[in-house]
Amino acid sequence: MADRFRVTLAQLNPVVGDLDGNAAKARQAWEQGRDAGADLVALPEMFITGYNTQDLVMKPAFHTAAIERVRALAAECADGPALAIGAPWVEGTSLYNAYLICKGGRIVATPLKHHLPNETVFDEMRIFDAGPLGGPYVVGGVRIGSPICEDAWHDDVAETLAETGAEFLLVPNGSPYYRDKFEVRLNHMVARVVETGLPVIYLNMVGGQDDQVFDGGTFALNPGGELALQMPLFDEAIAQVDLERTPEGWRLIGGEEHVHPDAWEQDYRVMVTGLRDYLAKSGFAKVLLGLSGGVDSALVAAIAADALGPENVRCVMLPSEYTSPESLEDAEAVAKALGCGYDHVPISEGRAAITRTLAPLFEGLEPGLTEENIQSRLRGLLLMALSNKFGEMLLTTGNKSEVAVGYATIYGDMAGGYNPLKDLYKTRVFETCRWRNANHRDWMMGPVGQVIPPRVIDKPPSAELREDQKDSDSLPDYAELDAMLEILVDRDGSIADCVASGFDREVARRVERLIYLSEYKRFQSAPGPRLTKGAFWLDRRYPIVNRWRDPS
Known part of the structure; x- marks a missing residue:
């Protein structure tokens, strides 16, 4: 024996x-x-x-x-x-x-x-x-x-x-x-x-x-x-x-x-691995993304560079008249720090052509959200054209907070094949950027050192679709929003649970309403790496049409 x-x-x-x-x-x-x-x-x-x-x-x-x-x-x-x-x-x-x-x-x-x-x-x-x-x-x-x-x-x-x-x-x-x-x-x-x-x-x-x-x-x-x-x-x-x-x-x-490693590194490794294997197993070697000068697209660019190597990542800035000079500078600085390709494709001319085309139908109506979303959808069209022409998968850059409440334009900035940030709340986006600036590992193909300028992390988030727009015009402060989303989404909690945690009942009701109303957007959204047990897709399966609201 x-x-x-x-x-x-x-x-x-x-x-x-x-x-x-x-x-x-x-x-x-x-x-x-x-x-x-x-x-x-x-x-x-x-x-x-x-x-x-x-x-x-x-x-x-x-x-x-x-x-x-x-x-x-x-x-x-x-x-x-x-x-x-x-x-x-x-x-x-x-x-x-x-x-x-x-x-x-x-x-x-x-x-x-x-x-x-x-x-x-x-x-x-x-x-x-x-x-x-x-x-x-x-x-x-x-x-x-x-x-x-x-x-x-x-x-x-x-x-x-x-x-x-x-x-x-x-x-x-x-x-x-x-x-x-x-x-x-x-x-x-x-x-x-x-x-x-x-x-x-x-x-x-x-x-x-x-x-x-x-x-x-x-x-x-x-x-x-x-x-x-x-x-x-x-x-x-x-x-x-x-x-x-x-x-x-x-x-x-x-x-x-x-x-x-600790949870911050593990999450980042999951986002890198998820993207790297999704591309390799589906036959893609290169990616592109819209680089806005904001923190979300900067982090996606860093993840892509670490997953594929900077030479395989194309960053595209698509400015309009509402794009600030600081955003132009920040986007170029991120691409340069990472060593990625960088293209500058203004959308003003295309937007003007679309405005002229729609003018007879929109005559007498005040401009508003429709016109804002045209900008996002035009960017999506141009990015998808680049994807088709060069065989590069388009990455979307919406974080979990935006995905949860539908703060994204379907067929616009939601266009693309994979979303590395899909299960990462905005508050964790900020901290993950700081973690990546301070850490480098041998499994990362991107450069050592600070790759996301502090100004990108610290400035107030904005979609820049109208003059002086800020995310806070439409949403609660991200720290407050994310805390409520963790209750309502990750823990499957109620309005009463939000109130018990110190949040205003009407604000919590509004957040819950946005979660349910945006289900149709998530149904059509790109996949992304799962970081929690409350990830959107297989972890959380809700009807698209749903009139129920929490009465508590």
């Missing part, structure tokens, strides 16, 4: 739908594990398909192809360590989220996910069937239990595995980021260790998929909750973890423990 057992942990970044590419990554990880003397090479949940597949995995041609690709991979990896990989699995008419154990050229075990998450970004109950509570599988004479992701957030799966002979737990995950989530995961896994008395290995994937970024952070715990291994956040990595048989059972031998 062996007294040592080595597991190769492959914290990798799959691409949804790229069965051959994901299989090639798994094969490379398996070869590294084989060369390192591993007994088992482990990959995350649903790795062969990528995750989150949503309804794609229900397509029979797709899940059949995924299963056959794992069968072929098993044959390719016949001579060496066992391979464990997440994949769909079909039994009869049921479709499961499974963990396929391959050894000797074939699939030898198929643990099935029992608890199907049906909250936030997950909708697995409508996609998969729930598997039964099962027992461990055997590799090299060692009995291993694999609760799949959500299964490890409940006590029954792990306890059943322990009761049926599992000697340690290997938990494959497709667990996406939200702020402070690592502590939540760690607490759940400590609970499983305490309940079962078994070592636990928590394996997570990395990389961006649409609005979700998987942050890795794979770790291992010994009985008692002692940390034995902690892999980096966000980076692809392969690590070996060894277990040793003792009189008390198997114990993990301590490995490297990477220190995790």
Whole structure:
């Protein structure tokens, strides 16, 4: 009976739908594990398909192809360590989220996910069937239990595995980021260790998929909750973890423990990773954005430069007669500090032509919001023309505060393919700019040092669509607005909750009304990286037409 057992942990970044590419990554990880003397090479949940597949995995041609690709991979990896990989699995008419154990050229075990998450970004109950509570599988004479992701957030799966002979737990995950989530995961896994008395290995994937970024952070715990291994956040990595048989059972031998950065850095890394992977996985290499001289577009430019390199970022200033000289100076200063391309495209001539075209229809009517929005929509038209001509994805620059209350022009400044700030409130935009000016990391492709001039951060925000316009003319102060939005959106709270927190009831009612009225805009808005559990899209699904208002 062996007294040592080595597991190769492959914290990798799959691409949804790229069965051959994901299989090639798994094969490379398996070869590294084989060369390192591993007994088992482990990959995350649903790795062969990528995750989150949503309804794609229900397509029979797709899940059949995924299963056959794992069968072929098993044959390719016949001579060496066992391979464990997440994949769909079909039994009869049921479709499961499974963990396929391959050894000797074939699939030898198929643990099935029992608890199907049906909250936030997950909708697995409508996609998969729930598997039964099962027992461990055997590799090299060692009995291993694999609760799949959500299964490890409940006590029954792990306890059943322990009761049926599992000697340690290997938990494959497709667990996406939200702020402070690592502590939540760690607490759940400590609970499983305490309940079962078994070592636990928590394996997570990395990389961006649409609005979700998987942050890795794979770790291992010994009985008692002692940390034995902690892999980096966000980076692809392969690590070996060894277990040793003792009189008390198997114990993990301590490995490297990477220190995790703070929440500000993690959020920024998510925005960079989300943009970088969204572009790479959808076939784009370059971006452009409207650079207004304001703080939001400056931060998007910095994120883009850090994600792609400044040479792949085009900044475009589209001034009107309402654009201040300071904004012109600030926009150029940001582009220069980042080293991005910079174009100056005035809109006055085009706007005058549109005004003349509409004059017969608008005769006798006072100018107002319509004329302001024409400016924004003309900018959107010009930016999309540049995007089409040069093959550069247009980025939108609206922050979560604006997205929440609809302070944006649909088909205007909302035009574009991706929004890095979609889940970042305005008050956090200011602080994130200051953080980026003070910090640089090796994963950033942009320059070191101050890239957003302090004047850009400190000046009063303005859309500059009319004379002397300020955001505060239309909205509460951002500190007040964001605090109410966190109650109404992130915490799903009420008007009464806002009043209890010290806010004026009528102001809170107005904010709530704006949230509901702008649902149709969000339905058509660009995706962006999820930073919280209150992100717009899959976390929060509301009807577009809705007459209900909170009566409290």
